[in-house]
Amino acid sequence: MSNPDQVLRAEEAPLRPPDAPAGDAYARAGVDISAGNAAVERYREVTSGWRHPSQVGAIGGFSGLFKLPGDETRLLVGSTDGVGTKILIAAAARRYGSVGADLVNHCVNDILVVNATPLFFLDYLAVGKLDPEVAGAVVGGVQAACRAHECALLGGETAEMPGLYRPDHFDLAGTIVGMVDASALPDPREVGEGDAIVGLPSVGLHTNGYSLARALIPEERWATPFPAYAAGATYLDALLAEHPSYYRAVRAIEGAAHVKAMAHITGGGLLENVPRTLPENCKAVFEQSRWNVPPLMTELVGLGDLDEKERYRTFNMGIGYTLIVALADAQKAVDAWPGAAVVGWVERRRAGDPPVVVHPARV
Amino acid sequence: MSNPDQVLRAEEAPLRPPDAPAGDAYARAGVDISAGNAAVERYREVTSGWRHPSQVGAIGGFSGLFKLPGDETRLLVGSTDGVGTKILIAAAARRYGSVGADLVNHCVNDILVVNATPLFFLDYLAVGKLDPEVAGAVVGGVQAACRAHECALLGGETAEMPGLYRPDHFDLAGTIVGMVDASALPDPREVGEGDAIVGLPSVGLHTNGYSLARALIPEERWATPFPAYAAGATYLDALLAEHPSYYRAVRAIEGAAHVKAMAHITGGGLLENVPRTLPENCKAVFEQSRWNVPPLMTELVGLGDLDEKERYRTFNMGIGYTLIVALADAQKAVDAWPGAAVVGWVERRRAGDPPVVVHPARV
Numbered sequence: 001m002s003n004p005d006q007v008l009r010a011e012e013a014p015l016r017p018p019d020a021p022a023g024d025a026y027a028r029a030g031v032d033i034s035a036g037n038a039a040v041e042r043y044r045e046v047t048s049g050w051r052h053p054s055q056v057g058a059i060g061g062f063s064g065l066f067k068l069p070g071d072e073t074r075l076l077v078g079s080t081d082g083v084g085t086k087i088l089i090a091a092a093a094r095r096y097g098s099v100g101a102d103l104v105n106h107c108v109n110d111i112l113v114v115n116a117t118p119l120f121f122l123d124y125l126a127v128g129k130l131d132p133e134v135a136g137a138v139v140g141g142v143q144a145a146c147r148a149h150e151c152a153l154l155g156g157e158t159a160e161m162p163g164l165y166r167p168d169h170f171d172l173a174g175t176i177v178g179m180v181d182a183s184a185l186p187d188p189r190e191v192g193e194g195d196a197i198v199g200l201p202s203v204g205l206h207t208n209g210y211s212l213a214r215a216l217i218p219e220e221r222w223a224t225p226f227p228a229y230a231a232g233a234t235y236l237d238a239l240l241a242e243h244p245s246y247y248r249a250v251r252a253i254e255g256a257a258h259v260k261a262m263a264h265i266t267g268g269g270l271l272e273n274v275p276r277t278l279p280e281n282c283k284a285v286f287e288q289s290r291w292n293v294p295p296l297m298t299e300l301v302g303l304g305d306l307d308e309k310e311r312y313r314t315f316n317m318g319i320g321y322t323l324i325v326a327l328a329d330a331q332k333a334v335d336a337w338p339g340a341a342v343v344g345w346v347e348r349r350r351a352g353d354p355p356v357v358v359h360p361a362r363v
Numbered sequence: 364m365s366n367p368d369q370v371l372r373a374e375e376a377p378l379r380p381p382d383a384p385a386g387d388a389y390a391r392a393g394v395d396i397s398a399g400n401a402a403v404e405r406y407r408e409v410t411s412g413w414r415h416p417s418q419v420g421a422i423g424g425f426s427g428l429f430k431l432p433g434d435e436t437r438l439l440v441g442s443t444d445g446v447g448t449k450i451l452i453a454a455a456a457r458r459y460g461s462v463g464a465d466l467v468n469h470c471v472n473d474i475l476v477v478n479a480t481p482l483f484f485l486d487y488l489a490v491g492k493l494d495p496e497v498a499g500a501v502v503g504g505v506q507a508a509c510r511a512h513e514c515a516l517l518g519g520e521t522a523e524m525p526g527l528y529r530p531d532h533f534d535l536a537g538t539i540v541g542m543v544d545a546s547a548l549p550d551p552r553e554v555g556e557g558d559a560i561v562g563l564p565s566v567g568l569h570t571n572g573y574s575l576a577r578a579l580i581p582e583e584r585w586a587t588p589f590p591a592y593a594a595g596a597t598y599l600d601a602l603l604a605e606h607p608s609y610y611r612a613v614r615a616i617e618g619a620a621h622v623k624a625m626a627h628i629t630g631g632g633l634l635e636n637v638p639r640t641l642p643e644n645c646k647a648v649f650e651q652s653r654w655n656v657p658p659l660m661t662e663l664v665g666l667g668d669l670d671e672k673e674r675y676r677t678f679n680m681g682i683g684y685t686l687i688v689a690l691a692d693a694q695k696a697v698d699a700w701p702g703a704a705v706v707g708w709v710e711r712r713r714a715g716d717p718p719v720v721v722h723p724a725r726v
Contacts, residue, residue, distance in 0.1 A: 030492075032523065035492075036493060038495035039498040042502075042503075046502055047506045049510075052483070052513065054482075064483070064515075078485050079518060080518060080519055082489065085525075087524075087527065088527055119417075122538050126536070130402055132404070140410075143409055154418060157445055159445045159536075160394050161451075162394065163574075163577070164451055164532060164534060171489055171527060173536060175485050177441065211525060
């Protein structure tokens with residue numbers, strides 16, 4: 001999900017509404033973009049009076065940066081996120097094991113774009129009626145995903161709030177804190193014409209676009225077969241596919257090639273996340289023939305008759321994370337991690353050009 | 364609100380259920396203590412397999428401590444909390460300005476017990492339908508309370524989740540990160556027989572006991588006069604009184620006296636929070652005649668016919684924060700901050716003694 005107030009506080013970042021990346025279809029699903037933009041504008045106003053001197057404008061606003069007191073070189077990086085309405089699908093299906101990984105991995109990826117290494121995580125679990133087995137399964141998933149990153153699960157809060165949540169509903173959010181050396185911060189100003197964009201594949205919606213997906217695929221169909229995802233699979237399997245962490249992939253690619261800038265493709269898709277990693281005079285040109293669109297997105301695009309702009313703003317459409325490298329480094333980068341592929345290029349952006357262009361597959 | 368998984372991960376801390384401090388009355392209000400205890404037990408199981416080597420057992424589990432990498436002396440301190448069902452009262456009354464302060468001040472106090480200085484904060488605001496004015500008012504309150512502590516509002520997440528929240532409902536949680544020198548960590552092992560307990564006054568329920576309060580004072584009465592709180596006041600004014608920060612009071616007292624241990628009186632009240640600051644062979648003995656019980660609590664105790672155990676476990680009953688000092692330091696401590704008072708003593712705990720005793724007012 002997008003972080004509007006983080007975006008707000010990172011002045012160079014574009015304005016984006018909360019979890020409301022797309023157009024008419026999204027609005028019909030109950031998520032209001034104009035309200036999101038207006039909220040971001042209000043946040044700008046209410047926070048304009050003061051800013052902590054140690055606070056550093058984050059690249060693209062995926063996370064917030066804070067100079068470590070008494071340390072010349074290191075910064076703390078913080079990011080808060082939720083799982084969004086994917087939680088409603090998990091609750092309906094009574095599958096509680098993977099939402100913790102969705103949350104932690106999303107947060108890990110958000111601070112990874114500034115090259116931060118996770119230190120610790122704290123979770124917030126709010127329930128209508130506390131079921132110890134459910135809560136244990138959720139927190140167990142959080143713990144497992146933290147452990148996979150050698151990130152401490154430092155604490156958390158479990159709140160039972162009858163009246164705010166239905167007895168069978170819950171919400172899950174979390175905060176990650178990491179650290180990065182100032183010298184390791186990617187710098188989008190290095191990005192220039194001719195650079196290659198390396199993409200890492202997504203496995204589904206990750207944690208974005210679920211309000212629209214729930215509107216297009218009604219609950220009655222969730223348990224029915226969806227063989228396009230996998231043999232014997234249901235829509236639930238595809239809808240609840242775990243948001244992957246790109247931590248190991250990125251570290252492997254960084255070991256093989258110099259990475260200039262990175263984007264986590266969350267709410268807003270390629271169209272709104274990749275521009276955060278580009279200088280003003282550059283645009284990103286993607287060729288969709290270079291990667292596979294997950295079957296769930298193909299299905300949703302068909303069900304909603306979503307135009308190109310809408311689909312690339314609402315969904316990741318198969319690319320979960322992008323890294324920009326010099327063309328000369330591109331082969332080394334894609335060789336460093338299975339599934340990594342050159343999915344586009346950086347070109348000169350002329351007056352009137354959009355910052356991102358996606359050429360549909362030429363099949 | 365209590366932090367069961369933080370408590371869990373701090374092995375020396377007692378087990379406490381989430382936001383479920385009291386007995387039968389609380390259960391009747393929809394908050395289940397036995398489920399809370401069972402959830403904490405499940406958290407213990409699912410997190411028992413691995414613990415980050417930099418993670419330090421927190422004193423009493425109000426927050427989590429993490430050794431700063433590459434630094435011999437300093438620790439990062441993190442705590443996540445929510446506002447609880449106080450949020451439902453704020454939503455019904457359309458008063459959005461103070462819940463941000465409730466949240467930030469609660470978190471500040473939680474890390475203050477280990478003497479941490481706030482560095483930065485991140486908020487999570489989840490809504491059923493995004494109203495930019497409401498969101499702006501909430502985040503404005505968060506920002507103002509952060510600024511009052513020179514704490515950066517580093518980022519946040521606003522999530523619009525139709526289907527999970529009613530259009531007029533919202534939830535608010537947040538995470539604070541602070542820092543403390545290892546040499547400044549309070550050590551409850553210093554606490555001994557004859558020490559004085561200094562209390563700082565509460566202004567009302569703070570952020571605990573609202574499910575019970577909402578059950579005892581039905582919504583129809585919220586807008587009616589409650590002159591016991593203040594001239595011209597309604598129940599709403601008393602119910603929504605802002606959770607205060609004890610930061611300046613504690614720093615002033617620490618400047619005047621050596622403080623051995625501190626407790627933030629949240630869910631569980633004096634009975635369950637103060638024991639976290641005592642060695643095994645000591646008990647805390649409070650004399651209620653030494654402080655004023657806020658009129659809202661007197662009213663709630665009467666309405667619910669709450670016995671002593673129930674009232675002191677559910678509500679703070681007038682004491683929001685406690686500090687333990689040597690008897691010789693007690694006068695200096697109370698002179699350092701208006702409203703600070705000696706409210707009890709540390710005595711020897713004999714076999715079978717409860718860790719906290721409250722003597723009712725002898726009027």
